[in-house]
Amino acid sequence: MRQSSSPAAPTATPAPYAERLGLPWWAWPAGLAVAGLLAAELWLGATGFRAWLPFVLLIPATVAALAWLGRIRVAVRDGELLVDDARLPVRHVADAVPLDAAGRREVLGVGADPLAFVVQRPWVGGAVQVVLDDPADPTPFWVVSTRHPVELAAALLAARDAA
Template sequence: MARVSTSPSSTTATPAYAERLRLPWWLWLAGLATTALLALEVWMGGAGVRAWLPFAVLLPAAVAAMAWLGRIRIAVSEGELQVDDARLPARFVADAIALDADGRREVLGVGADPLAFVVQRPWVSGAVQVVLDDPADPTPFWVVSSRHPVALAEALLAARDASR
C-alpha cells in the first residue's frame, strides 16, 4: 500500500536552476557617475530650484533604470523554463546548447532567425540556445543570456527528461 502525504504542498518548488541577470557593479558605478555629471551640467552654478532639482530627479531615475535593466530572472522549475514572465514547458525542448560569447554572436548575428525568442543582455557573455520541438509554435528556438550557460542547459535537459 502506498503512503499518501497529508502535509500541505507548497505552490512553489525549489528551482533546479535560478539566476537573476543583474548589472555588474562597474555598470552601476558608470551609470551613477554619468548621471551625476549630467546633473552637474544642468546645475552649472544655478541657484534656487536649479541647484538641487537635477540631482533630485536624475539620480533616482538612473537608479530606477538600472534596477529595471537587472530585473530579468531565469529559472528552471516545475518542469518549465521561466524567463521573466515567459514560460516554456520542458516537454517542448528538443535540445539546449550552451553558448560562449562567440557562439552567441554567431546565433544572433547576420543570419539570425527573426522568429527566435531572444532575451539578451550585453553585459552577460554566455547564453543558452533552446531548440524547440513544437509543431504549433513558429518560434524555432530561444536564446537566453546566462552567466552559467552549461548549468542552465543541464538543468533544462534534466527537466525535459523528467517530463517525458
C-alpha cells in the same frame, strides 16, 4: 545564483536552476557618475530650487533604470523554463545548446532567424540556445543569456527527461 539540493538527500525531481542577470558591479558607479555629471552641468545654469532639481530627479531615475536593467530572472522549475515573464514548458524542448560569446554572436548574427525568441544581455557572455519541438509554435528556438550556460542546459535537459 544556482540552487541545488543537498547531496545527502536524493530527490526524484531535478535540482532547480535560478539566476538573476544583474548588471556588473562597475555599471552602478559608472551610471551614477554620469548622472551626477549631467546633474552638475544642469546645476551650473540654474538658480534657487531649479539648481537642485536635476540632482533630485536624475540620481533616483538612474538608480531605477539600473535596477530595471538587472531585473531579468532565468529559472528552470516546476517543469518550465522561466525567463522574465515568458514561460516554456520543458516538454517542448528538443535540445539545449550552451553557447559561449562567439557562439552567441554566430546564432544572433547576420543569419539569425527573425522568429527566434531572444532575451540577450550584452554584459553576460554566455547563452543557451533552446531548440523547440512544438508544431503549433512558429518559434524555432529561444536564445537566453546566462552566466552558466552548461548548468542551465543540463538543468533544462534533466527537467525535460523527468517530465
